[in-house]
Amino acid sequence: MKKFAKQRVLVTGGGSGLGRALCLGFAEMGWKVCVADINDERAEETARLVVKKGSCAMTFHCDVSKSEDIQALADKVLEDWGGIDILVNNAGIATAGFMEKISGEQWDRIIDINLKSVITSCRIFIPMLEAQGGGHIVNVASNAGIACLPEMSCYNVTKAAVISLSETLKSELSPKKIGVSVVAPTFFKTNLMESFQSPDERQKKMAETFFKRSRYSAEDIAAHIIRSVFKNRLYVITQLDGKFVWYFKRLCPEIFYRILAFGNRTKLNEKFMGM
Structure with missing residues (x-):
């Protein structure tokens, strides 16, 4: 906690879901x-819920796909708080679809929100963290960036890129006393389906079923993230199924993708969910 003496955190996409759970988790510890x-x-x-927990809250309208909004956000926290201790790049959207059916516009949108916003945010906030002597960056990716499941190419690509960026920054920012964590959850109960886009209604139904069957809440994931940040962990893989995928793919990558291909050919996922 000495590293975060001023206890200031910024969460993009903090209005709901995992973002809100993170905001409230930090509020319970008395953070701004x-x-x-x-x-x-x-x-x-x-913000009202944060204040109810006895902490200080600030809100800021930010479209993360616009670099000028992120710059204005950085200027605001620097002016009002003198900086931040932890930056959480959480804002994102969900999409799915067969590769040949995903439109160019859909690719542009998800890259802008899920990937370019993280790149822009890191580029803008790193000098601030360096100038104040350190801090921590949390990039929320997904286990999709590790597993690369079929019919999710555009989502997989953005999340895999966020993982790659975070891995690069972990060593690059270490001399500047800036820690980096990348979060790779599987399905958990959240409102991510509100932003879901797919050219096939079947894919939406499959995603909804996975979310509903999960026994994990956004609060569970947020608590794991906060603990991991204080331990300065790079990889935050929050669930057992995610850990299984992580190790299996790295130990037996050819077998891993042969099993995925077999499951896709035989429609095992759909049969498992009764579709």
């Missing part, structure tokens, strides 16, 4: 919380 979100109403609701 900046809630950045494109949905002002949800951001304000999160």
Whole structure:
């Protein structure tokens, strides 16, 4: 905790889901919380909940696909708080679809929100963290960036890139006393389906079923993330199925993808879910 003496955290996409759970988790420890979100109403609701826990809250309207919004956000926290201790790049959307059916516009949108926003945010905030003598960056990716399941190419690509970026920054920023963590959860109960896009209704139904069957909540994932940040862990793989995929793919990559291909050919996922 000495590293985070001023206890200031900024969470993008903090208005709901995992972002809100993270905001409240830090609030319970007495941290100042900046809630950045494109949905002002949800951001304000999160801020009210933070204040109820006895902590200080700030809201900021931010469309993470716009670099000028991220720059304005950085300027605001620097002016009001003198900087931040932890930056959480959480904002994102979900998409699926067969590769040949995903439109160019859908690719552009998910790359802008899931990947370019993280790149821009890191580029803008790293000088601030360096100038104040350190801090920590949390990039929320997904186990999809590790498993690379079929019919999820655009989502997989953005999350795999976020993992790669985080791995690079871990060693690059170490001399500057800036820690880096990348979060790779599997399915958990959240509102991610609100942003879900797919050219095939079947894919949406499959994703909804996976989310509903998960026994993990956003609060469970948030608590794991916070503990991992304080331990300065790079990889935050929050669930057992995610850990299994992580190790299996690295130990037996050819077998891993042969099993995925077999399951896709025989439609085992759909049969398992009764579709």
